[in-house]
Amino acid sequence: MKSxxxxxxxxxxxxxxxxxxxxxxTADAQQKVLRFIPHSNLPAIDPIATTGYVVRNHGYLVYDxxxxxxxxxxxxxxxxxxxxxxxxxxxxxxxxREGMRFHDGxxxxxxxxxxxxxxxxxxxxxxQTLAAAVDGYDVVDERTFAIRLKTPFPLMIDALGKLSSxxxxxxxxxxxxxxxxxxxxxxxxxxPFRFVRDQWVPGQxxxxxxxxxxxxxxxxxxxxxxxxxxKVDRVEWRIIPDAAVAxxxxxxxxxxxxxxxxxxxxxxxxxxxxxxxxLIDPVGSIAMLRFNHLxxxxxxxxxxxxxxMAVNQADYMQAVVGNREYFRECKSFFxxxxxxxxxxxxxxxxxxxxxxxxxxxxxxxxGEKVVIISPTDIPTNHTQSLVTEDLLKRLGMNVELxxxxxxxxxxxxxxxxxxxxxxxxxxxxxxxxxxxxNPALHAPLRGHGSAAWPGWPTNxxxxxxxxxxxxxSTPQQQLEIARQIQADAYEQVPYVTTGMFxxxxxxxxxxSGILISPVPFFWNVDKR
Numbered sequence: 001m002k003s004x005x006x007x008x009x010x011x012x013x014x015x016x017x018x019x020x021x022x023x024x025x026t027a028d029a030q031q032k033v034l035r036f037i038p039h040s041n042l043p044a045i046d047p048i049a050t051t052g053y054v055v056r057n058h059g060y061l062v063y064d065x066x067x068x069x070x071x072x073x074x075x076x077x078x079x080x081x082x083x084x085x086x087x088x089x090x091x092x093x094x095x096x097r098e099g100m101r102f103h104d105g106x107x108x109x110x111x112x113x114x115x116x117x118x119x120x121x122x123x124x125x126x127x128q129t130l131a132a133a134v135d136g137y138d139v140v141d142e143r144t145f146a147i148r149l150k151t152p153f154p155l156m157i158d159a160l161g162k163l164s165s166x167x168x169x170x171x172x173x174x175x176x177x178x179x180x181x182x183x184x185x186x187x188x189x190x191x192p193f194r195f196v197r198d199q200w201v202p203g204q205x206x207x208x209x210x211x212x213x214x215x216x217x218x219x220x221x222x223x224x225x226x227x228x229x230x231k232v233d234r235v236e237w238r239i240i241p242d243a244a245v246a247x248x249x250x251x252x253x254x255x256x257x258x259x260x261x262x263x264x265x266x267x268x269x270x271x272x273x274x275x276x277x278x279l280i281d282p283v284g285s286i287a288m289l290r291f292n293h294l295x296x297x298x299x300x301x302x303x304x305x306x307x308x309m310a311v312n313q314a315d316y317m318q319a320v321v322g323n324r325e326y327f328r329e330c331k332s333f334f335x336x337x338x339x340x341x342x343x344x345x346x347x348x349x350x351x352x353x354x355x356x357x358x359x360x361x362x363x364x365x366x367g368e369k370v371v372i373i374s375p376t377d378i379p380t381n382h383t384q385s386l387v388t389e390d391l392l393k394r395l396g397m398n399v400e401l402x403x404x405x406x407x408x409x410x411x412x413x414x415x416x417x418x419x420x421x422x423x424x425x426x427x428x429x430x431x432x433x434x435x436x437x438n439p440a441l442h443a444p445l446r447g448h449g450s451a452a453w454p455g456w457p458t459n460x461x462x463x464x465x466x467x468x469x470x471x472x473s474t475p476q477q478q479l480e481i482a483r484q485i486q487a488d489a490y491e492q493v494p495y496v497t498t499g500m501f502x503x504x505x506x507x508x509x510x511x512s513g514i515l516i517s518p519v520p521f522f523w524n525v526d527k528r
Contacts, residue, residue: 042054209234285430292454
């Protein structure tokens, strides 16, 4: 059996090599090309329309931001040259750096930035909070715009400089005026790379070329902040969902960088003197089970509490990761190891199977079908789904696992229909730790119904507590409110944490300059 798998993998790699060689032949032979395996297919190109990290990563290649988060979690100016705030805090005025251009040659204007922020605030959790305070946008001149507020919003810069999904990327006004609920199809940005639209083949590849007119800042790069100096001519994303084939492609030098090698293959890669295996995410990621709160059975919080009681994080992390060097249990709704993390309410997530089974009976579960949608091309999510399928069946639930690709999962999870009408009951995912460090950023904790992240919980108390946290004037007040938010989350169960892990990356040793960051960035990366 092993020899058969080896032959199949070898054949697949040979085919891949031929494909890469043939494709590379379309580029200048003197170009410096970085070939990269992303963690999943790139199914769409609008980073405002989805929280999917693969689309976020695409966004950082082709767009820039007004502000950006550095490695110390501090917000730094990026496209902005200077900004002012009126004495009453109701008007923020931003002036952009000179000389910035979009990929179509047009200058970046204040009108572009204003339109982009307006569109972003309609979809992003933090942005929606900002939108509630906004009275309007003013274009002052070609490089300057202002945001007028109805009430002060002290976290303005934190919102505009947020690190991860959804990132407030700046687009041309003509694109940013697209309805926020309609995905864009034109990826014209002003970032360090230009998306080669006619070479994008979903399920196979995506291509980015260095944007010669990009003007990086002078500071050293630090996470999303600082100078985005591009050192390669071209980045080619190779979509390889089969881990064995991806592993062989990296080992044989057909690709240069594998974003998320599966944990089972790490020992083999670590023994290869041509490969570097490195932890580049200093915080870690939170794996989770997300419920659909709209339909039975998980519109019942008592049933959600029963599932939470049944989940043993060690079981999930052993299945997903295996090596304890890379995972930990985390009973906090705020990323463990960060200032707001606590164990308030954690007894409700004890991993007690028998107690969970009794709780499920008491909650009145009546055999409703539970549909788990799972992406086979993202091992971390699919493995979690398999563990959940087994767990729920052992609890006596009626379970159907629908295993497809990640793009199909993203499409289906947008459906609000009942599970038996094309909807869903559960999906698994993970969020990078910086996305979940406080209530302002924490999309999965929101309870604002139809505007919430898929799952759509309605929880007025959670929203009231979040607003109180945003208005708090001292760190101690914020900590106390965060504890109340967590206590409520353990009662209402918007999702269940299945563990916290750190995902290594792997690249060939002729690649250098990869930044230590929760997001894979492509500036500063060189290849010899």
